[in-house]
Amino acid sequence: MSERVVSPTGHGYLLLDSHPAGCFRGVELTRAEVRAPERPPRRRPTALVIGSSGGYGLAITIAGLVRYGIDGVGISLERPAGHRSATAGWYRTIATAAIARESGSDFSFRNADAFADTTKTETLDLLAKRFGGVDYLMYSVAAPRRTDPRSGVTHRSVIKPLGAPHSTWNLEFADDGAALLRETVLAPATSAETAATVRVMGGEDWSRWITALADRGLLREGFRTVALSYIGSPLTSAIYRNGTIGAAKVDLENTANALNRRLAAVGGRAYTSVNGAAVSQALTGTPGIPLYAGLLRGVLGDRFPSPVQQSVQLWDQLTADRPDLDECGRIRLDRWELSAPVQAAVTDRWRSLTPETVTELADLRWFRGQSRALYGFDVPGVRYDTPVETDLPWPNPS
Template sequence: MHRPLTPSERVVAPTGRGYLLLESHPAGCLRDVELMRAEIPVPEGPPARRPTALVIGSSAGYGLASTVTGLVRYGIDGVGVALERPAGHRSATAGWYRTVATDTLARALGSDFSFLNADAFADTTKAETLDLLAERFGGVDVLIYSVAAPRRTDPRSGTTYRSVLKPLGAPHTTRNLEFAEDGSASLREVTVGPADEAETAATVRVMGGEDWSRWIDALAERGLLRDGFRTVALSYIGSPLNAAIYRAGTIGAAKTHLESTADALTVRLAPVGGRAFTSVNGAAITQALTAVPGIPLYVSLLRGVLGDRFPSPVEQTLQLWKQLTAPRPDVDEAGRIRLDRWELAGPVQAAVAERWRALSPGTLTELADIPWFRTRFRALYGFDVPGVDYAAPVETDLPWPTAGVRPYR
C-alpha cells in the first residue's frame, strides 16, 4: 500500500526556456553533492588544525566546490553565505537543495559549518555573519569570495546597480549555442551592442571588488582576522575567442577592478601577515558563464578538444585550496593564482580556434561535445544526474539548515 503524498511531494520535471530552468530537482541536487564528494581524495588522518573559513557564495559553482572540497579535504569549520529561494509554487532553487546536502556532509564529517541564507551585499548580513564567527570561532583563517550577481543594492547609499554583459567601444557579433525543447542544438549569430559609461560603472560596482573589500574591512574592525589570514576572489580570463564579450568587455572591467582590489587588500592585511589573491579559474559550466553570449559554444568546443581531460570544478578547487594553504603560493607575474593554464595552453587554444573557424550547422555535433554540455547544464538544476529516479515523486519543501537560518527575502 502506497503512502499518500504530501502537498509538496511531486514528480519534478525540467521546464523553462534557453539557459534558464524554472524547476530544480531536490534528489538530483543532493546526489550531485555526493558525486562531488566522491571526487575528493580523503586525507589519511584528521587535520592537525581545523581552519575557519568564510565562503561568500557557497551554494553554486566554484563557491560550492570550494566549500565541499574544504570540508572533505581540509576539515574546515566556518560559515557559508548564499541567497536562495525556498520551495513555493515551484521547487526551491538548486542552490537551496545543494546547501541542504552540503550541511548534511558537514555534519557527517564533524565540521561546525553553518549556512546563512542572506544577501551578501547587505551590511546586516555582514553583521550577522561576523557575530556567528565571533561567537563560535573567534577568528577567520580564509575568506573565499565567489559572487556572481545580476544586481547589487549598496546598503549605504540605497542605490541599486545592475550588471550587463556587453563589449566596450563597439558592437560584437558572435555565435551562440541554442537548444530546442527536444534537446537538439543549433547555432545562432548574436550581436551585442556596446555598453555606455554608466553601464560599465554599474557592472564594476556589482562584480568588482568593492563588496569583497567591505567584508575584509568588517572582519578587521571586529578583530576577526587571524595571523596569516588569506582571502581569494574568484575570477576568469577566458579565450581570445570570447575576449570581446568577456575580458575586454564590461565583466572584464569588473575583473580588473577585482584584481586591483586584491593588491590594495594585501597592503591592508600586512598587520596580520595576510594576503589577498584573485584566482583565475578555468572554464566550467555554471549559471553565470552560460549567460555570456558565445561561452556555451566555446566550452562545448573546449570539451570536444579535451574530452575527459577537461577538469571539473572540484578538481580545480583542490588546486585552489592547495595554493591557499601553501607557504608560498604559485602565482603569476600579477600575483594571481592561475587554475586556467590547462585551458589557455597554446595547443589547446589553437585546436579550439580551428574548430571555431570550421563550425557550421553541419559540423556542430562533430566539433563540439553537445551531449556533455547539455547534461552538465541540466545538472546545474539537478537533472540528468546519475543514480536518480526522475519518475518518482520527491519532497520539494526541504528546510534550510537550522544553524544560522534566516528567511528568504
C-alpha cells in the same frame, strides 16, 4: 507534504524548477571526487565562504570540508519552495550541510544577501561567538544586481562588449535537445552600464567584508582571502575579458592589491584566482561562452577538469607557504585551458563552425547535460518519474 514529479520546464538554459534528488546526487558525486587527507588537520581552520551554494563556491566548500576539515560559515541567497520548487542552491546547501556533519565540521549556512551590512554584522557575530577568528575568506559571488546598503542604489550588471558592437555564435537547444547555432550581435555598453557592472561584480563588496572582519579583530595571523576571476580564450575576449565583465574582474584584481597593503599588519594576503572554464549559470548566460565550452570539451574530453578538482588545487595553493603566482600576483588554475596546443585546437574548430558541423566539433551532449544538472536534472542514478518532496527546510544554523 509537497511531493510531486518535477520536470525540467523552462526556456533555454533557464529552468523554472529544480529537482531535489538530482541536486543531492550532484553534491554526492562532487564529494566523491575529493580524497580525504591521510592525516586529519592538527587544527581545523575557520573559513567564510561567500557564495557557497553553487558553481566554484560550492566546490570550494565541499573541498574544504572533506580535504581540509574547515569549520566556519557559508553564505548564499536562495529561494524556498512555494508555487515552484526551491532553487537548486537551496537543495545543494542541504546536501552540503550533511557533508559537514559527516566530516565532523562545525560549519553552518546562512541564507542571506551577502551585499547587506546586516548580513555582515550577523555573520561576524556568529563567527566571533563560535570561533573567535577567521583564517580564510573565499569570495565567489556572481549576481545580476547589487543594492548598496549605504546608498540604497541598485546596480545592475550587463554582459556587453566595450567600444564597438560584437558578433558571435551563440549555442542554444530546442526542447527536444537539438542544437541550434545562432549569430548574435551585441551593442557596446555605455559608460554607466560598465560602471554599474563593476559595482556589482568588482571588488567593492569583497573589500567591505575584509574591513568588517578587521574592525572586529577577527583576522587571524596569516589570514588569506581569495576572489575568483576568469580570463578565458582570445575567442571570447571581446565579450568577456575585454567587455564589461572583464572590467569588473580588473577591479577585483586591483582590489586584491589594495587589500594586500591592509593585510600586512596580520601577515595576511589577498589573491585573485584565475580559474578555468566551467559550466555554471553565469556561463550559460554569456553569449559565445557555451559554444566555446562545448568546443573546449570536444578537444579535451575527460581531461577537462571539474570545478571541485580545480578547487582542491586552489586550497593547495592557499595553504602553501609560497603559492604558484603569475607575474600579476594571481593564482592561475587555468593553465590547462590556455595552453597553446589546446587553444590552437579550439580555434581550428571555432573557425570550421557551421550549423551543420557544430555537433561534430563540440561536445554538445556533455554541455547540455552539465547545464541541466545545474538544476538537478540529467544526473546519473536519479529516477525522474518518481514524486519527490520539494518543500524541505534550510539546514538549521544553530
